[in-house]
Amino acid sequence: MAINSLPTTTLKQLELDALLDLSNAISHQQDEKSLLKIYLFTLIANFKIERLIMYEFKNLKWVQILKHGIESSYSPHSEELTQALESHQPLDFADLEMRSLNQMFDFSIPIIKDDNVVVCIFIGGVQKISGSKEAVKFIQTISNILFVAILNARLNQKRVEQEVLNMELSMARKLQLQLFPEKLPNTDFLKINATYFPHQSVGGDYYDYIPIGNGEFMVCIADVSGKGIVAAFIMSNVQAALRVLSKQGLKMEQIAIELNELVYKNTKGEKFVTFFIAKYLPRKNMLVYVNCGHNPPLLMAEDKSIISLEKGSVMLGAFEQLPFIETGKIYGINNSILFAYTDGLTESIELTNTDKALEIVKEIMINEVDFNQFHTKILKEIPLEKNAVDDITIMSCFYKVDENMEYA
Numbered sequence: 001m002a003i004n005s006l007p008t009t010t011l012k013q014l015e016l017d018a019l020l021d022l023s024n025a026i027s028h029q030q031d032e033k034s035l036l037k038i039y040l041f042t043l044i045a046n047f048k049i050e051r052l053i054m055y056e057f058k059n060l061k062w063v064q065i066l067k068h069g070i071e072s073s074y075s076p077h078s079e080e081l082t083q084a085l086e087s088h089q090p091l092d093f094a095d096l097e098m099r100s101l102n103q104m105f106d107f108s109i110p111i112i113k114d115d116n117v118v119v120c121i122f123i124g125g126v127q128k129i130s131g132s133k134e135a136v137k138f139i140q141t142i143s144n145i146l147f148v149a150i151l152n153a154r155l156n157q158k159r160v161e162q163e164v165l166n167m168e169l170s171m172a173r174k175l176q177l178q179l180f181p182e183k184l185p186n187t188d189f190l191k192i193n194a195t196y197f198p199h200q201s202v203g204g205d206y207y208d209y210i211p212i213g214n215g216e217f218m219v220c221i222a223d224v225s226g227k228g229i230v231a232a233f234i235m236s237n238v239q240a241a242l243r244v245l246s247k248q249g250l251k252m253e254q255i256a257i258e259l260n261e262l263v264y265k266n267t268k269g270e271k272f273v274t275f276f277i278a279k280y281l282p283r284k285n286m287l288v289y290v291n292c293g294h295n296p297p298l299l300m301a302e303d304k305s306i307i308s309l310e311k312g313s314v315m316l317g318a319f320e321q322l323p324f325i326e327t328g329k330i331y332g333i334n335n336s337i338l339f340a341y342t343d344g345l346t347e348s349i350e351l352t353n354t355d356k357a358l359e360i361v362k363e364i365m366i367n368e369v370d371f372n373q374f375h376t377k378i379l380k381e382i383p384l385e386k387n388a389v390d391d392i393t394i395m396s397c398f399y400k401v402d403e404n405m406e407y408a
Helices: 008-027 032-047 078-085 133-179 228-246 252-267 343-347 354-366 371-381
Strands: 051-058 061-068 107-113 116-124 190-197 204-213 216-224 273-281 286-292 298-300 306-308 328-331 336-341 392-399
Touching: 032 051, 032 061, 032 133, 078 116, 107 133, 116 133, 133 228, 190 204, 190 371, 204 228, 204 392, 216 228, 216 336, 216 392, 228 252, 228 273, 252 273, 252 286, 298 354, 306 354, 336 343, 336 354, 343 354, 343 392, 354 371, 371 392
Parallel strands: none
Antiparallel strands: 051 061, 051 116, 107 116, 190 392, 204 216, 216 273, 273 286, 286 328, 298 306, 298 336, 336 392
């Protein structure tokens, strides 16, 4: 830089003006983008700089975060740039053989944090302060102040984002819990138990019991892909629609078709719902069901034989129209136990050992455990809370035909 001293009183006034501008911006808690703009305006207004590039070392590489007065075609020599960026001391390019840099810039200013260069600023066209080491030092000072302000702004932004996320998760959790039935039947002829373990993020698990009348009722379990408020809203729509459809006397496959149209219309194929629904028909001692891509529930008959309920279709919402659908029918359901679950159960056993988890459940079912202790036994054998990677829902239903019931 050419030696051309700036009067001390003038420099002090410039420094004061620059510091006041930046301090005012920081006090008003400006965001990162605004802070960079004010910083640049301060340098231009008070020191008449013409060119500036600011680099920050982020994610193990140098990233350009601010640029002024530089043509887009300009590209410094990579080795010279690296040498300048890694310098812990301000560089005077007039004294260095860095042609790709000294043709554009007068000096560089590094910002050090934990003994590492985290930001480097190249400044050019500074005739007003050319040769003033005090001015360069002051610019380095306010650059450090800027960087600290930016770090604080980022922390504040993360805090705000986390508060918004926490609020969303709280809303989603409340909405999800509202979907679960307040009370489940517990009589000599019908017992339904459900256990729900929420994960850190709100998932889209859902179970329900829907009495229809004349002794008939439905049970269902479902899981929406994704998490958060979106998943909770999708499931709330499914629940509301299912409650209406269940009262219309529709066949099981038609209910699945209607729900698929609803999910696809709302999500355009970007979200899907695994869904299982079963309807108990006491007069026929029969259960009819449709499984739309859900983990197959287990049904244990009175003779201790266990089958997987797999018939149905693909998950809801994956296609505009279900490509196929089949209704499963099981006769002789007196003294039967239905066990349904979401994939959080199987994922909790050695990550994804589905067979092991289900073998544990089957063994517990066969060994005539008191139904009221069924879930307690499962939770003892499978430590769900410790290994959970997703929401976990388990639901079981014990059904016995009431021979004294009169049907309309």
